[in-house]
Amino acid sequence: xxxRMRRIHRILGATIALFVLMLASTGILLNHTSDLKLxxxxxxxxxxxxxxxxxxxxxxxxxxIDNKVISQFGQQLFVDATPVLQESRPLxxxxxxxxxxxxxxxEALLIxxxxxxxxxxxxxxxxxxxxxxxxxxxxxxxxxxxxDGLWRSxxxxxxxxxxxxxxxxxxxxxxxxxxxxxxLQHYFHGKGISVERVVLDIHNGHIVGQYGPWLLDGIGxxxxxxxxxxxxxxxxxxx
Amino acid sequence: MSSITVSARGVYQTDxxxxxxVFADSVPKSQVVWLKGELRQSLSDILGHDYNGLRIRxxxxxxxxxxxxxxxxxxxxxxFGVVISKQKVEAVKVxxxxxxxxxxxxxPAFTQQFEQVTLDGNKLDRQIDGISGATxxxxxxxxVVRMALYLDKFTSS
Numbered sequence: 435x436x437x438r439m440r441r442i443h444r445i446l447g448a449t450i451a452l453f454v455l456m457l458a459s460t461g462i463l464l465n466h467t468s469d470l471k472l473x474x475x476x477x478x479x480x481x482x483x484x485x486x487x488x489x490x491x492x493x494x495x496x497x498x499i500d501n502k503v504i505s506q507f508g509q510q511l512f513v514d515a516t517p518v519l520q521e522s523r524p525l526x527x528x529x530x531x532x533x534x535x536x537x538x539x540x541e542a543l544l545i546x547x548x549x550x551x552x553x554x555x556x557x558x559x560x561x562x563x564x565x566x567x568x569x570x571x572x573x574x575x576x577x578x579x580x581x582d583g584l585w586r587s588x589x590x591x592x593x594x595x596x597x598x599x600x601x602x603x604x605x606x607x608x609x610x611x612x613x614x615x616x617x618l619q620h621y622f623h624g625k626g627i628s629v630e631r632v633v634l635d636i637h638n639g640h641i642v643g644q645y646g647p648w649l650l651d652g653i654g655x656x657x658x659x660x661x662x663x664x665x666x667x668x669x670x671x672x673x
Numbered sequence: 674m675s676s677i678t679v680s681a682r683g684v685y686q687t688d689x690x691x692x693x694x695v696f697a698d699s700v701p702k703s704q705v706v707w708l709k710g711e712l713r714q715s716l717s718d719i720l721g722h723d724y725n726g727l728r729i730r731x732x733x734x735x736x737x738x739x740x741x742x743x744x745x746x747x748x749x750x751x752x753f754g755v756v757i758s759k760q761k762v763e764a765v766k767v768x769x770x771x772x773x774x775x776x777x778x779x780x781p782a783f784t785q786q787f788e789q790v791t792l793d794g795n796k797l798d799r800q801i802d803g804i805s806g807a808t809x810x811x812x813x814x815x816x817v818v819r820m821a822l823y824l825d826k827f828t829s830s
Contacts, residue, residue, distance in 0.1 A: 509749075518725075519725065520745075520749075520750060522749075522771065547727070551727060552725055552726050552727070553726060553727040553728055554705070554726055554727065554728050554729070554730060555726075556730070557688050558687070558688065558689050559687075559688035559689045559691075559692055559703070559741065560703050560730055561703075592702075592703070
């Protein structure tokens with residue numbers, strides 16, 4: 435009986451040694467969270483962000499105008515990484531006009547200064563053609579493509595004439611440059627996942643998902659058995 | 674030019690249709706007012722936040738001016754059409770409502786409260802009764818009416 439107990443004790447000890455090391459080390463770290471500034475250090479590893487459900491940014495539209503990156507995420511428009519305007523209609527394109535740039539949705543033109551400050555939204559009530567499909571430039575003049583043809587204006591964007599022409603430089607969607615993507619990642623997802631959160635989740639088992647705490651409960655039960663078998667053997671030896 | 678399609682959820686009247694209704698199909702050319710200095714500060718005071726935009730477009734015919742303005746209710750912008758005549762509100766309408774609740778403000782029983790309202794200082798000269806469950810939308814409409822009255826006064830002086 436004593437030999438069998440020793441065997442159980444040895445096997446249990448070897449099985450849970452790694453978990454004990456993990457629990458002890460994470461427990462010590464958590465005890466000193468403030469001293470080690472674990473709540474102020476952040477991890478941005480892709481696999482970790484993905485594990486925590488922080489998914490990769492997926493802009494609905496990206497356009498490069500002069501040196502600015504214009505993007506739309508849902509109803510939010512960004513110039514570079516700065517949120518500038520809520521716009522529910524999808525962005526169709528944009529063109530530069532020197533001191534300003536003009537973005538087109540299917541229902542409106544959005545005017546911005548070259549610095550990215552919002553000036554005005556112009557709709558069909560201001561004379562802008564409806565059902566816009568794209569915007570481009572022809573000899574410096576803005577041209578919009580709509581369902582019923584091409585319309586050309588001047589920098590004021592108030593008078594539009596219908597025309598048929600070739601050689602318009604249409605706005606083309608682009609992919610997001612890495613530098614701006616990184617800033618936007620920071621805007622949407624903050625600094626990342628704090629080290630304290632990761633250590634705590636390792637300690638309580640949440641790091642492996644919803645069954646993690648049950649796994650830790652099992653390890654706890656094994657530790658109880660290990661302690662009881664140890665006490666039993668110790669008492670046997672004394673007796 | 675074809676008229677804009679009413680496809681967005683909660684668009685009760687297009688800007689164009691509203692203008693045609695107000696000016697009986699003889700819509701004057703639009704004008705713009707640039708928001709600078711004291712005007713910009715006054716609008717910030719009225720709204721309780723900076724106005725997002727450097728200029729505002731409006732339509733004026735003799736003593737009547739029309740303002741199509743947006744203000745956030747709770748999370749989404751509400752589009753209002755405000756008609757000012759002789760520095761008093763002639764009519765206010767919700768043209769587009771994008772919030773999930775609070776659209777009771779569009780009913781004439783509520784908007785009629787604003788008729789003939791004018792500014793007393795920077796505030797309305799009359800108390801506006803609220804609607805339970807639509808407080809933020811009521812605030813947005815009240816702010817926009819104050820803003821339109823202020824802009825009308827500014828642009829006609």
